[in-house]
Amino acid sequence: xxxxxxxxxxxxxxxxxxxxxxxxxxxxxxxxxxxxxxxxxxxxxxxxxxxxxxxxxxxxxxxxxxxxxxxxxxxxxxxxxxxxxxxxxxxxxxxxxxxxxxxxxxxxxxxxxxxxxxxxxxxxxxxxxxxxxxxxxxxxxxxxxxxxxxxxxxxxxxxxxxxxxxxx
Amino acid sequence: xxxxxxxxxxxxxxxxxxxxxxxxxxxxxxxxxxxxxxxxxxxxxxxxxxxxxxxxxxxxxxxxxxxxxxxxxxxxxxxxxxxxxxxxxxxxxxxxxxxxxxxxxxxxxxxxxxxxxxxxxxxxxxxxxxxxxxxxxxxxxxxxxxxxxxxxxxxxxxxxxxxxxxxxxxxxxxxxxxxxxxxxxxxxxxxxxxxxxxxxxxxxxxxxxxxxxxxxxxxxxxxxxxxxxxxxxxxxxxxxxxxxxxxxxxxxxxxxxxxxxxxxxxxxxxxxxxxxxxxxxxxxxxxxxxxxxxxxxxxxxxxxxxxxxxxxxxxxxxxxxxxxxxxxxxxxxxxxxxxxxxxxxxxxxxxxxxxxxxxxxx
Numbered sequence: 001x002x003x004x005x006x007x008x009x010x011x012x013x014x015x016x017x018x019x020x021x022x023x024x025x026x027x028x029x030x031x032x033x034x035x036x037x038x039x040x041x042x043x044x045x046x047x048x049x050x051x052x053x054x055x056x057x058x059x060x061x062x063x064x065x066x067x068x069x070x071x072x073x074x075x076x077x078x079x080x081x082x083x084x085x086x087x088x089x090x091x092x093x094x095x096x097x098x099x100x101x102x103x104x105x106x107x108x109x110x111x112x113x114x115x116x117x118x119x120x121x122x123x124x125x126x127x128x129x130x131x132x133x134x135x136x137x138x139x140x141x142x143x144x145x146x147x148x149x150x151x152x153x154x155x156x157x158x159x160x161x162x163x164x165x166x167x168x
Numbered sequence: 169x170x171x172x173x174x175x176x177x178x179x180x181x182x183x184x185x186x187x188x189x190x191x192x193x194x195x196x197x198x199x200x201x202x203x204x205x206x207x208x209x210x211x212x213x214x215x216x217x218x219x220x221x222x223x224x225x226x227x228x229x230x231x232x233x234x235x236x237x238x239x240x241x242x243x244x245x246x247x248x249x250x251x252x253x254x255x256x257x258x259x260x261x262x263x264x265x266x267x268x269x270x271x272x273x274x275x276x277x278x279x280x281x282x283x284x285x286x287x288x289x290x291x292x293x294x295x296x297x298x299x300x301x302x303x304x305x306x307x308x309x310x311x312x313x314x315x316x317x318x319x320x321x322x323x324x325x326x327x328x329x330x331x332x333x334x335x336x337x338x339x340x341x342x343x344x345x346x347x348x349x350x351x352x353x354x355x356x357x358x359x360x361x362x363x364x365x366x367x368x369x370x371x372x373x374x375x376x377x378x379x380x381x382x383x384x385x386x387x388x389x390x391x392x393x394x395x396x397x398x399x400x401x402x403x404x405x406x407x408x409x410x411x412x413x414x415x416x417x418x419x420x421x422x423x424x425x426x427x428x429x430x431x432x433x434x435x436x437x438x439x440x441x442x443x444x445x446x447x448x449x450x451x452x453x454x455x456x457x458x459x460x461x462x463x464x465x466x467x468x469x470x471x472x473x474x475x476x477x478x479x480x481x482x483x484x485x486x487x488x489x490x491x492x493x494x495x496x497x498x499x500x501x502x503x504x505x506x507x508x509x510x511x512x513x514x515x516x517x518x519x520x521x522x523x524x525x526x527x528x529x530x
Contacts, residue, residue, distance in 0.1 A: 032372065036211070036212045036329065036370035036371075036375075037215040038372055072416075073208055073233070073448070075236050151228035151229040151232045152229060152296055153229045
């Protein structure tokens with residue numbers, strides 16, 4: 001009985017790090033071309049793992065399934081998959097460093113894409129402690145990705161990325 | 169007695185007809201304006217066409233994606249020579265259209281069929297910023313003799329979003345639908361090409377195209393003695409088209425034109441408003457034009473693409489000559505099918521007319 005109350009007492013003081021349910025979301029990108037139109041890719045599923053919320057900050061890993069991206073045209077989708085080599089590198093992973101989970105924040109972390117790991121900086125808008133939209137820019141060359149050039153139409157090297165996450 | 173020079177020209181014309189027909193079998197680019205592509209993220213026609221306002225020869229990129237608008241296609245089938253031969257930086261383009269139609273109302277029945285267009289175009293992408301284009305061919309005018317003309321030619325110089333284009337082509341105004349018999353295309357459709365200097369800027373959010381027109385000149389190849397259907401002094405003035413790209417597949421715009429007509433004795437000032445909404449399977453577009461003397465012209469279209477390359481469209485075409493005159497719109501049901509790259513069939517019917525077009529395009 002004494003042991004029982006001892007464990008109960010320990011439970012009040014020893015609070016484990018709260019690891020929440022797996023958040024999910026969607027990722028998209030917007031890339032400009034030299035031909036007066038943009039290419040938008042949408043629909044990549046995002047899963048969050050190892051999410052930690054502590055001391056008013058959230059951190060964790062967010063995995064983007066690249067093969068889910070769609071640009072609205074089969075030929076463009078095919079070119080996109082070839083450019084990103086999604087057969088070899090099917091996912092991108094963003095490791096978010098601890099960030100306050102309210103309002104608008106500058107964020108940082110490490111982005112793993114196309115087999116390369118580079119620092120990634122952007123912004124996050126928290127509409128609530130569990131919902132956030134992350135935006136940033138990726139320079140394809142930094143990740144060993146050659147910006148596609150199809151029939152004299154060239155994609156710009158810097159791509160805008162947006163990730164919408166809920167359930168943090 | 170016909171002169172040796174005339175005989176030579178006739179022989180040249182016959183050779184041209186033969187060559188154009190043969191070349192059309194080998195080469196391919198799509199030469200129809202297709203505003204529906206806005207629904208696939210191509211806000212500006214410049215993405216796929218040499219002509220800033222769309223229509224006519226397509227760029228190498230436009231050829232490359234032609235397979236995306238056809239029901240069946242193989243990889244690179246949409247390219248020139250079906251992708252078998254790479255002739256870049258040159259490009260060979262063209263259109264062969266055959267038209268059959270019947271019109272009937274209370275007083276008259278008219279039916280006809282004729283080759284509407286047999287055109288070859290040659291382009292040169294001298295660099296990523298400079299391109300040249302020339303189009304010549306035979307164009308049917310219904311009951312009038314075919315004309316052998318070089319209708320359009322242009323040189324383009326681009327620098328990022330900016331472009332300057334000079335030559336002879338259609339000034340840009342409103343939505344460039346392929347059917348030049350619709351009321352909104354009467355002033356700016358096929359056969360109304362003029363000598364122009366055009367400046368355009370295209371960004372992610374908007375497009376502005378200014379065309380200074382210097383009149384429509386006779387484009388018949390020398391030696392063609394059939395009566396000219398062109399008046400020399402018309403088509404002088406300018407057009408301005410602006411479009412706002414509000415979201416993917418959604419744009420609105422305003423156009424203005426000041427153009428001389430009627431042998432140069434009239435200056436027409438026309439305002440136009442257009443809107444487009446589309447997805448890969450749905451297209452809705454509309455244009456409204458205000459002409460002098462309170463005449464209005466309008467066009468509306470809603471289209472569905474249940475199968476890639478197969479469109480079912482409802483169209484409305486109207487003109488109201490005077491404020492109190494009846495509008496008398498004509499409503500069309502249209503089926504447009506592109507079974508494979510380079511091939512298009514169109515059937516369109518209203519209460520008064522039926523139109524069939526077969527189109528082999530380069």
